Structure formats: structure tokens, C-alpha cells
Amino acid sequence: MALLSEAFVYLCAAVIAVPIANRLGLGSVLGYLIAGVMIGPVIGIVGAEAADVQHFAEFGVVMMLFLVGLELQPAMLWKMRQQLVGLGGLQVAGTGLAFCGIGFLFDLHWQSALALGMILSLSSTAIVLQTLNEKNWLRTEGGQSSFSVLLTQDIAVIPMLALLPLLAIGGDHSGPGGHGEGAGHGGEALAALPGWAQALVILAVIAAIVVAGRYLMRPVFRFIAEARLREIFTATALLLVIGIALVMDFVGLSPALGTFLAGVVLSDSDYRHELESDIEPFKGLLLGLFFLTVGAGIDFDLLFGAPLTIFGLALGLMAVKFTVLYPLGVLFRLKGPHRWLFALGLAQAGEFAFVLFGFAGGAGVLEPSLIKTMTLVVAISMLLTPALFIFYEKVVAPRALAKADLEPDVIDRKGRVVLAGMGRFGQIVSRLLLTSGYEVIILDHDPQTIENLRKIGIRTFYGDATRPDLLHGAGLDEADLFIAALDDREKQTELVEHVARTYPKVRILARARDRHHVYELENAGAHHAERELFEGALALGRQALAELGFHPFRARTKAREFRHHDIAMLDNLRENFNDGGADASYIDAMRAQSETLFEIMRVDRGGERHERTERGWTPPPKGDATL
Numbered sequence: 119m120a121l122l123s124e125a126f127v128y129l130c131a132a133v134i135a136v137p138i139a140n141r142l143g144l145g146s147v148l149g150y151l152i153a154g155v156m157i158g159p160v161i162g163i164v165g166a167e168a169a170d171v172q173h174f175a176e177f178g179v180v181m182m183l184f185l186v187g188l189e190l191q192p193a194m195l196w197k198m199r200q201q202l203v204g205l206g207g208l209q210v211a212g213t214g215l216a217f218c219g220i221g222f223l224f225d226l227h228w229q230s231a232l233a234l235g236m237i238l239s240l241s242s243t244a245i246v247l248q249t250l251n252e253k254n255w256l257r258t259e260g261g262q263s264s265f266s267v268l269l270t271q272d273i274a275v276i277p278m279l280a281l282l283p284l285l286a287i288g289g290d291h292s293g294p295g296g297h298g299e300g301a302g303h304g305g306e307a308l309a310a311l312p313g314w315a316q317a318l319v320i321l322a323v324i325a326a327i328v329v330a331g332r333y334l335m336r337p338v339f340r341f342i343a344e345a346r347l348r349e350i351f352t353a354t355a356l357l358l359v360i361g362i363a364l365v366m367d368f369v370g371l372s373p374a375l376g377t378f379l380a381g382v383v384l385s386d387s388d389y390r391h392e393l394e395s396d397i398e399p400f401k402g403l404l405l406g407l408f409f410l411t412v413g414a415g416i417d418f419d420l421l422f423g424a425p426l427t428i429f430g431l432a433l434g435l436m437a438v439k440f441t442v443l444y445p446l447g448v449l450f451r452l453k454g455p456h457r458w459l460f461a462l463g464l465a466q467a468g469e470f471a472f473v474l475f476g477f478a479g480g481a482g483v484l485e486p487s488l489i490k491t492m493t494l495v496v497a498i499s500m501l502l503t504p505a506l507f508i509f510y511e512k513v514v515a516p517r518a519l520a521k522a523d524l525e526p527d528v529i530d531r532k533g534r535v536v537l538a539g540m541g542r543f544g545q546i547v548s549r550l551l552l553t554s555g556y557e558v559i560i561l562d563h564d565p566q567t568i569e570n571l572r573k574i575g576i577r578t579f580y581g582d583a584t585r586p587d588l589l590h591g592a593g594l595d596e597a598d599l600f601i602a603a604l605d606d607r608e609k610q611t612e613l614v615e616h617v618a619r620t621y622p623k624v625r626i627l628a629r630a631r632d633r634h635h636v637y638e639l640e641n642a643g644a645h646h647a648e649r650e651l652f653e654g655a656l657a658l659g660r661q662a663l664a665e666l667g668f669h670p671f672r673a674r675t676k677a678r679e680f681r682h683h684d685i686a687m688l689d690n691l692r693e694n695f696n697d698g699g700a701d702a703s704y705i706d707a708m709r710a711q712s713e714t715l716f717e718i719m720r721v722d723r724g725g726e727r728h729e730r731t732e733r734g735w736t737p738p739p740k741g742d743a744t745l
């Protein structure tokens with residue numbers, strides 16, 4: 119019952135705190151940490167068992183690295199070699215040496231200073247990757263650089279584990295607590311072997327994981343899949359991850375690295391997506407539990423005994439790491455906001471510090487009092503990390519973009535058409551106009567998009583299209599047509615309103631998100647607003663009818679009829695929307711129009727005579743529309 123009670127407390131704290139934190143824009147990680155602080159040091163519902171739960175919850179990091187490996191194919195890793203070896207290697211070495219030097223200033227033995235530098239050079243894989251995924255930043259330049267460094271750090275844990283026992287002060291490998299704190303770590307089974315034999319065993323284990331993942335696991339997964347028992351496939355996925363973690367721990371290597379390697383090997387497997395969907399829920403729960411235990415394990419007695427010292431050390435730790443990371447971002451040519459994301463996101467210490475501190479204590483490299491203090495400092499730095507991401511998102515990124523926008527491109531030509539926004543919508547419109555022989559002045563504020571378009575010969579000018587001076591420089595006062603195709607709904611409406619007010623002679627065509635946005639853009643001054651997905655979705659629906667057995671001409675007729683009545687409904691509802699927006703009267707009118715549309719579309723008009731046995735195509739009548 120005690121186990122169920124503890125599980126109820128942790129789950130209850132997560133269910134209450136995390137949604138509230140997300141609603142406030144704090145992110146789930148900070149929600150878990152705050153929940154842990156509340157049920158641990160503040161209320162005292164959980165206590166000493168939090169450390170034991172944390173060891174179990176660390177398996178969430180192992181699962182996360184397995185899922186990350188599934189997303190990376192070996193060819194992609196080879197492409198990342200420069201960042202893995204260069205950026206990641208310099209970060210670990212530079213940060214480790216910086217903290218080692220600070221340790222000398224505090225009169226630590228060189229062995230202790232070096233051990234402390236290695237441990238503090240690591241960042242939190244769990245917090246950073248979780249946040250980058252939540253914010254959709256992982257695919258950005260800063261996110262990819264952060265991931266490369268985190269991956270290098272996880273690999274660096276292996277030599278750190280091998281080196282820490284060799285740093286034992288005075289040759290005492292038992293430490294104050296004997297092997298108690300480090301006894302849980304693997305590799306002891308190989309301790310009696312000579313060094314060359316240990317190396318051979320480790321290489322054999324890694325080779326076995328690669329070979330098994332490449333040749334053995336595919337037929338195994340195929341055999342399990344043929345049984346059509348979802349729970350057995352899930353059990354097999356968990357068995358794979360747990361088994362690899364145990365084997366890696368047995369030979370003294372990082373379980374997270376082993377499962378990451380297995381994920382990379384299986385990344386091109388036919389069962390990759392099934393593995394992801396089965397492992398993802400367990401990974402999310404265990405990571406959440408891990409963050410809860412970090413918050414619950416904060417020693418408030420030590421913290422309140424010397425709050426200035428603890429917070430000063432935590433902030434100093436983050437400042438040192440930022441000081442190393444930011445110049446590395448400059449050296450590797452990370453641009454503006456991406457450099458800030460990279461430096462701020464990795465400025466904390468990581469969860470592997472808890473494992474390495476225990477191992478270092480068991481080996482007698484670090485004093486228990488120092489470990490206790492630094493464990494709290496690491497936890498505080500992790501607790502402050504979500505706040506750094508919020509600071510980046512709310513303060514740094516907007517200012518960095520604004521600063522970049524102060525120097526837009528000089529527009530040295532004029533055209534009859536000015537187009538703002540080169541997303542998926544604007545690119546199609548611009549290509550149609552350009553290939554038809556029209557001069558189009560294209561504006562966009564994403565440097566990467568502009569660079570890609572210039573490579574294929576489409577000249578795009580950099581700048582924020584919502585700035586009046588840029589619109590004037592684009593020659594909008596002399597243009598015949600303005601096309602607004604921004605992704606942001608609010609900015610799109612504001613842009614149309616500004617152009618309609620400032621350049622009344624220019625015709626305005628606008629991209630709309632949905633039916634309501636059409637009305638908003640028309641009210642703002644657009645002469646025509648087109649729903650961005652309507653025509654494409656209609657074409658796909660026509661194909662769906664054909665796949666379901668409709669004769670191709672009958673499917674085409676149905677789609678054309680639907681298009682005609684939907685556009686009529688758009689016109690009929692305009693007055694209701696303008697009277698009071700999407701209020702009750704508008705909803706009632708829309709329901710009535712929808713019922714009419716259903717009745718009209720049910721009338722088959724003789725189409726049922728067409729069957730699959732007829733010839734494949736009946737020519738459309740003369741004057742047939744595009745559909």
C-alpha cells in the first residue's frame with residue numbers, strides 16, 4: 119500500500135501542477151519541478167524515498183535517448199560529425215577546464231578539481247530536449263547545435279566513469295562511505311580482468327548491439343507483429359530497452375548511450391514508428407517523475423542555512439557555462455537568436471551529475487560535504503533552467519529579431535506586384551506569377567528561407583513586411599497588386615489593414631486561415647481573401663470519392679457542386695458574421711446553411727448510373743470549371 123500511496127501523491131501533484139504551469143506558459147518541466155518542491159520540502163508529503171524514486175526515474179532519460187536515436191540515421195550522424203567532435207568536444211573540454219581552474223581557486227586538490235570540472239561540464243539532456251521538443255525548437259539551428267553538444271556529453275560520460283576511480287586522493291578508493299554510494303554502478307563484473315580484456319569485452323558488447331539491432335531484431339519484431347497482440351509488441355519494446363540498459367551497466371558503460379546506439383541502428387527499421395508510439399508514454403511518465411524527484415530532493419535546511427551561498431554558486435555555475443557556450447556559438451557561426459538559445463539552454467548542470475557525484479564519492483575523489491552542497495547547486499541550476507527558456511522566448515528572441523530587422527535589404531527594383539510572406543502559400547503564388555512573366559517584389563523575414571530561394575534563382579528581399587518604411591521601399595505606392603501571405607494570423611490582418619489605409623489604389627489579395635479569417639481580412643480592406651487549404655482539400659476529397667467507387671467524372675461533378683455551394687455559403691454568412699461575429703445568430707445561420715448543403719449534395723442527379731464497369735473517363739461538358 120505504501121507504494122500505491124507514493125504513486126498517488128506523485129501523480130496527483132503532476133496532474134494539478136503541470137497543466138497550470140503550461141497554461142501560464144511556464145512549460146511542463148518547470149511544472150514538474152514546482153510540484154516536486156511542493157510535495158517535498160514545502161508540505162513534506164514525500165521525503166527520503168525521493169532519492170530511491172529518482173534512481174528509478176532516471177530510466178526515463180535512457181528511454182528518451184532511445185527515441186532520439188530512432189530519429190537519427192547513421193548518415194545523419196556522419197553529417198553531424200563536425201558539431202559532435204568540434205562544438206561538443208570544445209564545450210566539454212572548455213567548461214571542464216574552467217571549473218577545474220575555479221576549483222584550484224577554492225584550494226581543492228587537483229584530482230577533486232578535475233573531477234568537479236568534468237561533472238559540471240555536463241548539461242541536462244532531459245530538461246533541454248524536453249523543452250526543445252515542446253517549443254518546436256529542436257529542428258532550429260540552435261536546437262540542433264544543443265542536441266549535438268548533449269549527445270557529445272552523453273558519450274563523454276564513458277571516459278569520465280573510467281577516469282574517476284583513478285583520481286582517488288591518496289589511493290583510497292573506498293571513500294567515507296565505502297563503495298556504498300557507487301556500488302549500484304555496473305562494471306564491477308569486469309574489475310578482475312586486465313585493461314585490454316575489459317576493452318575487448320566492451321567492444322564486443324557494442325558490436326553485439328549493432329549486429330543484433332541490424333539483423334536479429336527485425337525478424338523478431340516481424341514475428342511479434344504477426345501475432346497481432348499490441349501489448350506483446352509493447353512488452354518486446356520495453357524488453358529491448360531494459361535489456362540493453364542492463365548489459366551496458368554490466369560492463370560499466372552509460373545505459374543511455376547504449377540505448378541511443380540501439381535506436382540509431384533501428385532508425386531505418388520498418389517498425390520504427392511502432393516502437394516510438396509504444397515507448398513514448400513510458401518515457402514521458404518517467405521523465406516527469408524524474409523532474410518531480412529533483413524538486414522533492416532539494417535540501418531546504420542546507421538551502422536556508424546559506425541561501426546566498428547556494429544561489430550564488432548556482433548562478434555562478436550558469437554564468438561560467440554561458441561564458442564558454444556563447445563564444446563557441448560565435449566560433450561556429452550560430453546566428454543571433456540561435457546563439458542565445460544554445461548558450462542559455464545548456465547553461466545548467468545535468469542529471470548525470472547526480473550519478474557521477476555518487477560514483478565520485480564512492481571512489482573517494484570528492485568529500486561528502488562538497489558532494490552534498492554541489493548536488494543542491496546542480497538541482498537549483500536545473501530548477502532555474504525553464505526560467506531561462508522563458509527569458510529567451512519572451513525577451514531575447516523578440517529583441518534579437520528586432521535588431522536583425524533594423525537592417526533590411528535594399529530593394530533596388532520595382533514591380534507591378536509586391537508579395538509578403540514566402541511560406542508554403544506564398545511560394546506557389548509567386549512561382550505562378552514569375553513563370554507568367556511578371557516582376558514580383560518578394561519580402562520575407564526568415565534568412566534561411568531567403569537563402570534557399572536565392573539558391574534556386576528566386577530573389578527575395580529580407581525584412582519585416584509589417585514595417586511601413588519597407589513597404590514604401592518595395593514600391594507599393596507604384597504597384598498594382600499587393601499579396602499578403604504571412605503565416606501569423608494577427609499580423610496578416612494588421613498588414614492588410616495598414617496597406618488598405620495607406621495605399622488605397624492598390625488591389626489587395628490575402629491568404630486566409632479559415633472562413634472567419636476571410637471576413638476579418640475583408641473588413642480590414644482586402645479585395646479578395648482565399649482560404650489556404652480549401653482548394654487542395656477539395657481536390658483530395660474528389661480523389662477520395664474516386665477511391666471509394668465513384669466514377670471519376672461523377673467525383674469531379676460532386677466536388678464542383680460542393681465548391682459552388684460552399685462559396686455561396688461563404689457569401690450568405692458574411693452579413694451574419696459582420697453583425698456580431700461568431701455569435702449565436704451566426705452559429706444558427708451556419709447550421710441552417712450546412713443542412714441545406716447536405717440536402718443538396720444527397721441528390722445524386724443520375725450519378726448512380728455510373729459504375730466501375732463503365733469506361734474510365736467521360737469528357738466533362740464544355741465550359742467546365744477548373745474542377
